[in-house]
Amino acid sequence: MDADSVLSDAVIEQVERIGQADIMVGIPSYRNAATIPHVVKAATAGLVQYFPDQKPVLVNSDGGSPDRTRELVLSTESPDYVEQIILVEPTHRLQRVSLTYRGIPGKGSAFRAIFDIARRLGVKACVVVDSDLRSIVPEWIELLAGPIVKGGFDFVAPLYCRHKFDGTITNMVAYPLTRALYGKRVRQPIGGDFGLSSDLIAAYLDSPLWDEYVARYGIDIWMTTLALNEGFAVCQANLGAKIHDAKDPGADLGPMFREVVGTLFRLAHVYQGNWMQVRGSRALPVYGLERIAVPPPIEVNVERLIEQFRMGTVNYLPLWQAILPADTIHDLGELAKLDEGRFYFPAELWIKCIYDFLYAYGTVQGFSKEQILNSLTPIYFGRVASFVVERIDSIDEVAEQDLERQAREFERLKPYLVSRFEALHRSSGGSNSPLRALGSDNADSSEERASASSTS
């Protein structure tokens, strides 16, 4: 048995028995018995309806669910209408694999197992979809795999209609920061549902940039960022509404925030040479028609978010003083004095905090990566609280316009981030990158950058 493999010998044997496949749907899961049958039904129907001549395989990569998740993946049939209506028999029978991956528990490890199987089977296109989806329909498989199989793209990111308060990590950080850094408008860079080419999967598997955050929720932004920076062709697909097990940002999203933002920051240092000169941003090609949908509302506990922000201004002050300018700390302190009705956290203040933390992630010594991210989390809660207070009565479209304005602000203020890096270059005589100044827990980053560049 290969000690580094995320697959057990038994799974490898099963995959070898299948031998080869053309198209794959991969579903990561953990305790999703309630929702995964619908995802499997939609995926199997999509494979039959849209790719009847391709040899299909469905892979479920599970984190050791104690419920019936894996059993349901193997036993859930395609919807009845497929047999009753579609008269053309698919050329190949659908193969199914359900496995418990090995390694660090998390979505990234689950994906790594899916990618490993995809490469072993030589699939041309792989679609990954979340296991908590309620709105997935068979067409999603075509929308995510079509640009790979028929259009020559490598990476298909989703476009959804989401409730204005769903996807706060996406809206506040992942989308606007990715757009400002790399100049590409990937609206849902951590959407969870993607289409991937075989070349891109190989690049992921061979990348030296895997780490603990990537093994967990950092995987989505890692995949998107690598696709953008390693020369792959990227587009988006209109999937309609995303209805899933949405989370209250203040209650559920702390660890996810750290893993996503930590990965974003680390890769920003790795790919510094790619983004320093980029100004503005470009739209990406979009596949599929835009759909009008009304996603269900998300409840957000604003009081708790503001309380966590206030606690942050006390608990993390020493760390903030090492990262943020004095006037920013002052502004944050003034915000903490506001009551809920008047709570307003301006976009510009938020963006400067993000840029200062991004810079600090590679340069500030004496604090661990986790401490830096923990201290940013209450600031994120404050910004989310402000957005919710401001947009509580707005329709989703108005909230979306707000987020677009914020994204443009990220671009407008990017010179501030660039100037901080340039100042560091100058102070180190121009020969050292900020990576040289990393603390001990980041000491591997310069090697990472060298390795990452060699793969481009």
Next chain:
Amino acid sequence: MSKQKILVPLANPNTAPDLVRLAAGIIFGGTGEALALGVVEVPEHQSLSEGAVLARQTRRLLQRVLDIGLVENVEIRTVVRIARHAWQGIRDEVLEENIDLVLIGWHGELKGEDRIFGETIEELLKAPPCDIAVVKQRGLGQIRRILLPARGGPHAELALKIAISIAAKFESAVTVLHVDPEGESGDNLHSEEAFAQFANQCQDVCRVRLTSVASSSVVDAILKEAKKYELVIMGATEHPEICGGYLFGQIPEAVVAQADATVMVVKSRTCSHGDRSAEGD
């Protein structure tokens, strides 16, 4: 004022960045956009739908081109076309998008004894659907000095326009070179007056210097002067096809083939035989 549209057919990742930089230069100062085109050639015996798989490399190349556009601050769109021949794909795109100028790189392979351009450029120039600029790329670092050999002629105006625009973008100095063939009693006085007038017009956007040399060989004189420049831009001869089947004329083609610098040679559609209005849609 209508937007200037430049089509940049791209196939080589190594030379694409310089072509996009030149396109950014040509657009500079006005309203315009570059359309980066990748043509996937599918042989006659294959179905055109098979081009989708072949398109992956082209898409990746164009994705990188978008990055260059962000750095050079130029509006770029990307298009992938499937065609039996690259020139067909380019011509179709020109007609569909109402392109003003095709900026195309020449890889440098010689074709036959007398002709230096390949099938794609030759076919395009048979009946130019728009203005054409062919670039023999020899690497472009900073474009500090641009040489503009000029003797008037119908394509010179386009060459001047492009040189000024590129110079304005990259803050380059332009030298207008006039070569007097020795022994010819020419219109020196008239030329100098015209140059002086031109230089005055350009001073607001870039630095222009006029120089005139006498030589028994125009080509040798240009090649000698070109050694000091990063970029040479020149117009085609008025009726190149009359003498020896040249596409741009004997002198421009000799300079393209022999210069050490990057050379751009341009041909204006309005002065060529091709007429877009005479073509079908």
